[in-house]
Amino acid sequence: MTNIISNDRQPAVSDSTRNDRFAGLLAIIISLAAIGLGMLILQRSQSDTWTYENREAGIDGRYPAQWLVDERGDYIVQIRDPRATPFKTQYVLRAMPLSQHSTIRNVLDSLTLQRSTSLSGYRVLNIEERSLGNRSVTEMAFVFVNTDPNPYIERLPIIVLGMDRVIQDGDRAIVVTFMSAKESFNANLPEFEQFMASLEF
């Protein structure tokens, strides 16, 4: 290291020995390696999935680890990402009875009627038939505006995009709904596709 000579003729910085230089380099390498290893472990844990099983409904699947499972509503299960802001990305599973005279389209109409009274600015964007693997699926895309009920919270309303996938399973229709804030919808879609692929009933 170059010596910087101060006014009183004493060098401001002393020479490093070779040992000191190697020790300094090793400290940097080991710290970076440890931080990198830690981030690798955390990153891998983000792709972990946990199993959800509901014997009563005869449904099981794998959802992202650490998401919250709620079975107390008018659905089989609602699985939410607790970290998502400002809107909690979520999957909702429902089983709706199908009679001889009702069709998948009736199920979607029923969902639309229900949501148009409970969700602000609810609009259906698109309905189409799709084939996912060996399943025939009816897909309905929709949008609504999520507002915080607390009037003192200073936050703009959030535009939420959603998608229902309806699959006929004997005398019932399985409705799998995916909802996410507009900005993160596409980023969260691959995770939902994995969840869909893991569903068995």
Added chain:
Amino acid sequence: MSHMNMLEETRCTVCQRSDAGHRTYGKRHFCDEHFAAFSQDTPSLWRAAILAILFAVAPAIGLGIATQFFFPHLQPVSPWAAFILATIPSAAWILIVYRTSRTTGINRSSSLPTLFVAGILVAAAISRPLLFELIGIEAWLGATTAANRFLGDILVHGFFHSFMLYAIVRYLVWQTPMFTRRSDGILYTLSAAWGYAPMLVILTTFNFGQLALQSGSLFVASRVLAYLVPAPIIGFFLGRNRFEDMPVYYLSAGIALAAFLCGLTLYAGTELNNIRLNLAQDGYSPWPGLVFSIVTTMGVLAAVAGLMTRHNSLTRARLHLEA
């Protein structure tokens, strides 16, 4: 070997003078003045460190008890309360060190405020934006299992904060003539940490937007201590390595030990707060995490003080130096 090379090799490792006596210890050369000085003890340093820690925990504990027993329904307050809680011990540390340096052997160097400010700047300009905002470590830790959280706290949090404190002291003062004693390693690292730790906690609290007086104040104290834990360890390893040739892995081992204890304190400071109320019900209490942080910090400080004092005594006895 030329005459110039001989002179360079026998220059004092502290002041770089070659005309003030030639003494050797641990494969390093010293002038007479610094040979006599490097193994001196500074008991007032430990008193200052303990007092500053008391200034960190006492107001938080006082607020915690007051809100738990007398004002249980107080609304959260402005994050400036965290600013006050976190800066009291920092100010106390600087004041105590400067006041006692007149009468005791503490190195009253102009580097102390420089390191203190460097700690603040590194926390605000590097650690907070990189670790908390760019990497988003807290979100990662919140979304993983307890085992991964333990590893993440040690490998990411622990190594990151330990390395930052190490780098501040290693590259700002370690090789300057202001570093004249082994205990200066601890003095300088603690000065940097008393700027670094409160700044990180203040920024975290401002990010929350408000502070609950009980759990918030205890969180502030617990976190400040967790970020402070690596400082005495890194200071000990830097102080020893400055005045004798140590194995090339010595400083890295110090950083690893500091990182482990920092990560453990952060992990336990959060996990221990999830308490079991009965066999069927879990709950939350901010106290166990704080108690663990206090015990760890005091334990580390006591261990480092004991090791440093013992090591200095042995060195002085071996070199026939007066205490």
